[in-house]
Amino acid sequence: MLDRTIPADQPLLVAEHLSKSYGRLQACRDISFKLYPGEVLAIVGESGSGKSTLLQMLSAQLAPSTGTVSYRMRDGVLRDLAALGEAERRFLFRTDWGYVHQDPAQGLRMAVSAGANVGERLMAVGWNHYGKIRDTASSWLSRVEIAQDRIDDAPRTYSGGMRQRLQIARNLVTEPRLMFMDEPTGGLDVSVQARLLDLLRGLVTELGLAAVVVTHDLAVARLLSHRVMVMQGGRVIETGLTDQVLDDPHEPYTQLLVASILPA
Template identity: 45%
Template sequence: MYEKPILKVRHLHKQFGKGCTQCQEGHSESLQKNYCPKCGTVYACRDVSFDLFPGEILGIVGESGSGKSTMMQCLYFDEAVTSGEAYVNDSDLMGKNMFELSAQQKRSIRNHKYGMVYQNPVHGLKMDFSSIGNIAEKLIAAGKRYVNEMEATSKNLLDSVHIPLFRMKEEPQNFSGGMQQRVQIAKALSNNPPILFLDEVTTGLDLSVQANVLDLIKKIQRELGISMVVVSHDLAVIRMLADRTVVMLNGSIIEEGLTDQILEDPQRAYTQQLVYSLI
């Protein structure tokens, strides 16, 4: 494995609600899963720490409500963390906790260092813009100004995700779910991000469409060497994509390791249950 992680996350904590004396740290046995029945606070992420290495696909797996999507939203600055640290191995950001940066600095990271593909394409695309317009919007945010250059880049990206170019001026709201996801992937790649987040990107798609999207993700990773964090509740998706896997339950990481190791010799009862449900 590489020496230096490209992304280092330490002690990420996210709660919805103020908490009370019953559920504050040290009283977690009073929680029902990650919910406090007394004050209604949800502890969505609890002390989450992991590394992402260059060129690696890291899988985050867990049931619905395990905190994996909230964690992703915190990393992409869609949600503010309650506490924690995240560092990107980049000369401009060395030693800076990204969660403590200004809104402008966070926006710059989203425009230049990160790509995001949401479970629901409505969150990643403007459905009433053309497909090429969606990509141009991201390019403009990343500082591009020349129309011909942006059009050429957009065409190449749409072609690479198998969107017919004669449909590039159509709005994504006219497309199937699988095509919308592919436009979203093209948009996320337009700023050449070193880190790409993918949140439940195959949920709700037909099996054949799922396979096409997963093949596309593997091809992109192989050709561009992008580091990816892939969130899924589906271990079959993680098995196909991930080099290493982190298992989350009730907001906490309960197991992590090489994906083959997690699948062949799961240590925790919950992970065993996940793996056996695949067989």
């Protein structure tokens, strides 16, 4: 279900000369790129490379020291996120954006039911019919491979993989145009990771989502993304189509990453 409100040749998200400093420490340095509708970009690098700081700036959770992030609204106008009011940013997160945290407890309300976690997002965009909300929540649980009879159970009773799938359902139920994912398979067993990646790839393709995925796992980048940016020391040192970068890396650091020599 591709988004038709924006022509495919017009970028959805634009980063221009983004930098972030903490005193003398430069976490990100002069990063620019464009993300187009339906495109999945993976940001890869070892711990401390600046990739998570970049994701927080792109999702308006962290103000850049210099540079801008702009987002194309549904009216087609590209807006500087720094110029948006707090209410406008919250509205984006309820409607156009989703954010999948590495720890699903950060993206879920652990004390309420799974159905309430999904239904809460629908109510935030104006749904008020209890039956329709519950039916839609139940349908989405099935789509992320959670048994519908678990709808009234709290996420704290779920396994780690189920919690992550529930977080995905909560984010996707309002059909956002852009997803941010921070190490979406981190901390899960290998078999659970593989199942989750297959699910994510299918949903992203089916819904025509644009996404920015931060990961240290190149298998995640290869499976999910169209394009890769490799970060080292706060800089983007290599970028290109995923297969090109991972099969024929030019930079020595990228070659080490691909060879799995560097630690995660």
